[in-house]
Amino acid sequence: MITSKALQTAISNLTVWRKGDQRAPHKPLLLLYVLAQYQKGHERMFNYGEEIHQPLLELLHSFGPQRREHYPTMPFWRLRSDGFWELQNAEFCSPQKGNKEPPKREIIEHGVLGGFDEESYQLLRSKPTLLNKLAQQILSEHFPDSIQELLANRLDLQLSGTRKVRDPAFRQTILRAYNYQCAVCGYNLRHDSTPVGLEAAHIKWKQYGGPCTVTNGLALCSLHHSAFDMGVIGFDDSMKLLVSEGVNGSQMVERLFWDFAGRGILLPKSAEHYPLEQFVEWHRGQVFKA
Template identity: 40%
Template sequence: MNWLDRIAALRQWARNGTRAPHKPLLLLYALARFQEDADGGLRYTAVEQDLQSLLAEYGPPHKTTPAYPFHHLVSDGVWEVRTDRGDGSPGSGVRELRQTGATGRLAPELRAALRREPDLLGRIARLLLDLHFPPSLHGELCEAVGLELEPAESGRLVPARRQRDPRMRELVLTAYEYRCAFCGYDGRIGTVPVGLEAAHVRWWAFGGPDDIDNGLCLCSLHHKLFDKGVLGVGDDHRVLVSRRFVGHSAAARQHVTALAGRPLTGPQPGTRRIAAAHRDWHTRQVFRGEPRPAAAPAGG
């Protein structure tokens, strides 16, 4: 049985590029717990808060529940649920999972494969990360679930039917003249840019192309905040800042809240700006809450 193919084929609710990372998040969490205790189970009432926190941090902007993947992942053949009544999930309702003592864990065949092949756990984890989350979030997501991974093997784990374009970074940074589109940062060491990255507006994992009109040159800080839904891009190509973001320090105001309403820096004339379809996807699927009003001019 090819477990990577099975993981890549997880059935998820999807419509118009809607993000539904519920099952991948539960699997990453379960893999981390497997590292700690290969025979242990995850009682729903004991892990519900952890899973809810993961969904709030890395899931879609709208409210959701960990009961959904806890029940529905069984149908993918990688997960099992038992209750005080015996084998089988009682359903996807929170009350049913709580009242029946529902306990989930990786399917027996998958647990056996993980024991036989020591590197399989890392390969599955990296596949889940590559297919469902942008690279800027991989490290902190592993830390959030408690997953310990060895250095990655050579080669990508994304299905070969779609490969990333290695030229995108240079094309996007050139289009924005090596300046962060949000704050204008343009640091270098000698002639080498430092802390500048090519961000996908519509995530590559969700069909976002490696095209200039789906890219932004961003500094490392603003790339992370963009992928976390703190920052966005409005229809008028001005910076959106989420009302949900809270920062009282002068640094938070200067580097985040003061960006509200600021026009993007770049791209240079003759270069395609961000396509409306990609901006719309990011606003619906990543940006959190409502945008703040434009920041008042300094001294105004």
């Protein structure tokens, strides 16, 4: 009989595609979507063609790295090797080597269903707090803080008792290095001596091995921090601001983003505190959406 701890361990030990430190959030995004639907009372199994393909594709476009094409069939099919995911009607698809998924057309034509296995599903139903813990676990293990809230809101995922553990020393070091102002726009609001709405951002995410060091950090206002983690903005090799072509909005958006495009950011006084090229390059390749 599966236990809460065993299911949490299985989620932590997801078999995720690896190639260096490239991002592959396919399985985490699928699981978050499924957990959010379970929270709303969805039955155990999901029809891939009718319920999974389009929502997961949209999540990958929004929260995944920029790719020429995303393949939602991959996590849907390959999750069954992680010990808690079940497929139905999979036997009608043409056999493939190993855990490779069949063509999308076959998965849709044969009405392949996927979801947590019966035992895990019943455990989630009997322990709503476990569903909450699993969702928070997936978010914290695969996404930075600023993205976690956006993603939970996007999925209408109701989380309770969330308590994020941050490194206060990292924040203090970064804000001091950047003279307590946003590196993009210069925002520096204080209430007496306390900075308000100013945050320390990791350039290379902690979830992918980014260290809590000054050379992997930026002081950003909350707006530009969120935009940075979502891939809306990035930096070139000269630390000049890049703005995604997808950015649009009112004159305020024009002033907050496009007016800064191509400008050098506000760097620390000491060159030894400048962002390292390897971290900036990682963000440009794995997060920024040109």
